[in-house]
Amino acid sequence: MGRNAHHLRQRHHLNTGDVSDETSLTRKYKYDYTKEYSDKKWPYLHGKMDNCAKFLFIAFPSLVIYGIYTVWLSAMLRNMVNTRLPVSQIIPSNASSAQVDPERFWGSYRPGVYFGLKTRSPHSPVVGMMWMTPLTSGPMPPLRHWCEQGDQLPFYSWLVHDGVNFGIHEAIDHHYTITSDFVKQPGGQHGGDWTARMTVKPRPKFEGAIVSLFFYIALDGQGTLQPKIRRGYLEGVEGWSEELGDFQMLFPSPTSRRTQSVHHYLVTYASGLDDLTEMVKRSFRVFYWDKEKRLPYYGLGGTMLPKDMQQSQANFVVYQVTTTLPYEMEVNFESGSSDHTTHLTGQVFTSQLSEHMHQFDHKFESLFGLKKHGFSTVHQSFAKTALSNMIGGIGYFHGTSLVQSRYTPEPVDYWPAPLYTAVPSRSFFPRGFLWDEGFHNLLIAKWDQRLSMDIIGHWLDLMNVEGWIPREQILGTEARAKVPKEFVVQRNENANPPTLFLPLQSIVRSLVASNKETDRQFLQHLYPRLQAWYKWFNTTQLGTVPSTYKWKGRNPNAINELNPKTLTSGLDDYPRASHPTDDERHLDLRCWMALASGVMADIAKSLNESWQVYDSAYATLTDNKLLDTLHWSDTAERYCDYGLHTDHAKLVRPKPPKPTSPNQPPPPPKDKERVVMQPPKLGFVDKSFGYVSLFPFLLKILQPDSLKLRKILVDLQDPSLLWTRYGLRSLAKNAPLYNKHNSEHDPPYWRGAIWININYLAVSALHHYAHSNGPYQEKAASIYTELRNNIINNMVEQYRKTGYVWEQYDSTTGRGKGSHPFTGWSALVVAMMAELY
Structure with a gap:
């Protein structure tokens, strides 16, 4: 649609030029008419008038039609952002009513x-x-x-x-x-x-x-x-x-x-x-x-x-x-x-x-089976609380999101809609977040798959005609009261990792195996929405090189940020290319799309739909040789992003202007601004080893016999990089931006802290490679055991000391940090304890 709109704008420019020419021509005729009338040259005048009438007879209807078409197209483009996808809802409008689902009608949905x-x-x-x-x-x-x-x-x-x-x-x-x-x-x-x-x-x-x-x-x-x-x-x-x-x-x-x-x-x-x-x-x-x-x-x-x-x-x-x-x-x-x-x-x-x-x-x-796994009563109580606070933190919201597109000069209301969803943190984030919800349902589906299907269906029913889902849901007065105004508006160019495909992997297999008609119907309603979502990613988030992807929404003019944030990736301030351009290639998004392609192929096959496109995309995106060509840095020996980048930048406070008079009071200090000391170059962002570097491993794209897998396993255990006694830190200690503020008022977030959702993916991947035939089974199994124990023991110890499960954990002390209680994706520790991946 973006390309079509661009061509229409070009046509409008050309036609505007034609209208200008017509106006000049009409003025010329008018001048000639006056002149000829005074000279009594009627035959000449008659010919000119006849030509003019013919021209207007042909051009005027075309101009009217084009004007109507332009108005219609403009209205259509404005309305797309808040127009529903015209397919059947996964969750019928009465599905949550007391008559249809009395068991779950009342609940702790606040x-x-x-x-x-x-x-x-x-x-x-x-x-x-x-x-x-x-x-x-x-x-x-x-x-x-x-x-x-x-x-x-x-x-x-x-x-x-x-x-x-x-x-x-x-x-x-x-x-x-x-x-x-x-x-x-x-x-x-x-x-x-x-x-x-x-x-x-x-x-x-x-x-x-x-x-x-x-x-x-x-x-x-x-x-x-x-x-x-x-x-x-x-x-x-x-x-x-x-x-x-x-x-x-x-x-x-x-x-x-x-x-x-x-x-x-x-x-x-x-x-x-x-x-x-x-x-x-x-x-x-x-x-x-x-x-x-x-x-x-x-x-x-x-x-x-x-x-x-x-x-x-x-x-x-x-x-x-x-x-x-x-x-x-x-x-x-x-x-x-x-x-x-x-x-x-x-x-x-x-x-x-x-x-x-x-x-x-x-x-x-x-x-x-925590007793069977040998956990103490203290560990079991901790796990029950972590699970229960996630389940008890599921909310039911109803209202309208505030959304905006490039075609709407002001934010507009989405349609009124319900959302049944878990929340990351009851204190700090008591509302729905799209990429969090995929991780939430990795655990919820293990407790109650039907509950998880209900949640996923509610999220996908929020999709608009473009295939876009607002990534943060702030529905109703209670939810909106907790959010600063500047964060309320959701923009339709912005994505979020399609993590719903994580729980859908196992849910789809389960539904296909059940062979029940109700399960097949769920997949039939699910499929067209996933198709639209998948297509939206493949039209809005593509890179300039085939089979590459780029997170939209980075601000190249963010002069107060050391490295412009990539909020849409979910990894906020994780170091990317220092100068956002269209040439960027984002490794994590490419891997997310590989996951999505595989699940889409599985669903299509189960429904006897055309699956070849998804299967082909999955084969391309999991091709290890192509992956190496696009994202492997031979210099640093690691996977990484690609873009216009320099590591030589710092935040400096601008000098105040000189006073214009001796008694003029000094102006308030300006916020620090980025100063680039060495020009950026196109290339790999390879000095920042961290979570993004691990994504081909985290999402199990690497072949079990890959030499790149061996290198990643070696790097995982290096204490100077990501390894700690409490879990894997998000950014290596030797990375240029390790634990650095991104702006004067923006402390490090994904620049060294331990995050449990990514650690869960790492433990799951290690478990996978430990059970896959290949030369690195033993090494993967050894790292798996140690990393899993480190994460579990530290989280239980911090819970015992503080009373809470935390948003993140300090890589030096293991101390809980950020918001609490954070029994969103941090509750995935329960799945690690149970060894359910």
Whole structure:
């Protein structure tokens, strides 16, 4: 389409020239007409007028048609960025409804809050919990609600979560531990019932601590809430929504308390789900716990609606209990269409929770076999938490992305769409990321393949008519509230690694082997979307040399960056060619496309579709000789990118301008800018050995008898390059940009830290080559054992010390770094422990 548009622009330029000539010619005739009229030369005038009329008769309709065509083409190009791909959806629009999938209708689909539940519907009511430590005479104590690293909690995570029936969440605050359990019970036509039980226990040395717990329900655009208030006490809420029908939510009875406690409530109107925390804060009033000692605490102010609103318009109801510890309470949700002969409370709740835990433990061991692998109970508990926090971090979002193309002068809305997806980090990245999701589903598919198929289907249904998927999904007010405005807009030239093909490798084999009609139908709906995605990569991300690829989106004018970032590759600041040009060849993208070609060929063959194009592409992209020609540096003896590059550059602060007067104050210092000390040359970027150099090995493209494989295995074990006692660092210690800032305010990210997703690929590749006939089996097996142990032992040790799984790990100390908890792709350590690749 880009080439066609270019030709049309050329034609428009030529035709514009023709129009200019016609105008000049018309003026000439007009002049002649006046002259001839004054001279009474009618025959000449008649001839000229006749020619002019003929010309206009022919040209005018053509100009009109061309104008209409130009307007139509311009509108079409503008609309392509937010037009759906015109093929059947993989996930039908009603697939997540209570009628079609009641088991997964309710869930912990709000990963950005410490504890929250909602349904898989576009405008679901949401429920959740907040808490604070009261009794303070100073500023208002922090109100915990959103997962925030700034809260500095010693620990929070889902300890156990099966993705369907139940979950157990634990949050350790400085004075107490809050355990939040929920269990679902099927029944009726609207997704059944559930109960949440909150148990708060004081930590050692904090006996007698006091906590304020808040449990709320809020509407998101439709439905009604009717609080049940008796003698100033909020007993529960009756409500209705399109998806849930009639329902009620019951709070604990004040007569059941065994501790000193007081109760408050809030009935109000919230402008959006992103405003719930601040709305609670604005509703606080000061009360006194002990009137003699005058110990103040914050309590909710009751019904607080705008003056022009009726109570029936309230959309946010909060129950608050302030109590001494220990304390336990249950909140019970009951659907109006369920049979309530047995209520999911008390001993019934305890019994069902125990049964679900037993089933979880049995399934976990049968799938991962960590006892069989000889892991301790500490290691097993760590693995269960890592898996559960990934499963419990799966969210259901609905909304519109903000997108832009070269044809849209301003960002435009994508179509409203749902997304069912895991998230990288509940605190820092509680939303969908395309390349992360491929790694997530390597683990999720091992736990529940159907769940993974649902997630992958939702992602591919976000594809537009071009075959493009926005790489970061920020859907709904809650998700958008966590993202700075400058990162919200997604641009359709920008790719992301097609990592969904990683889990699809094994999923496709499984579906083909099952020979079930439903599995075949899934592949039939999957295939045209993957075709469009594959074609989009092969039309937008091609290099100038055949069978090479180039990540689009690098900024050649980024004067404040030492090496312009390649955000689209997922490896952000990893060193590439220093001067972005069209001549770049990116090794990692070429390898990703080799993987995609192989999977596409497998799916096409299984469906009896034409597979030869994909098979041919796979043969070309895995041809080791061609790979060596395009990406092997004989000088450095490693695979690498190619481009216009120099390693001789540094960041320098520009000198301030000279003052124009003696009393002029000095201007603020400018940000540092890149200074190139040696001109760049076209060639291999071969002094930066790191993750990109490993991609032919990581994605198992190298033949088992390849001498290049032998060189990579030798380099892997070199401590001066990537090898550490904690995993493989992302960039070699002798690389020019190792651990260097990319800008004055941009610390190193993929320039030395240990990343678990790439280490998983390395361990998987070593396992592959250790079991492939070839001269390097023993060496690969030896490295595999040591690297796997290093990664597992360090991650468990850091979890024991800090309470978290981390985004990355320091290559010198092994210490966790970056965001936490990061049980996105870092949870792949569970698959490494189980040796499932």
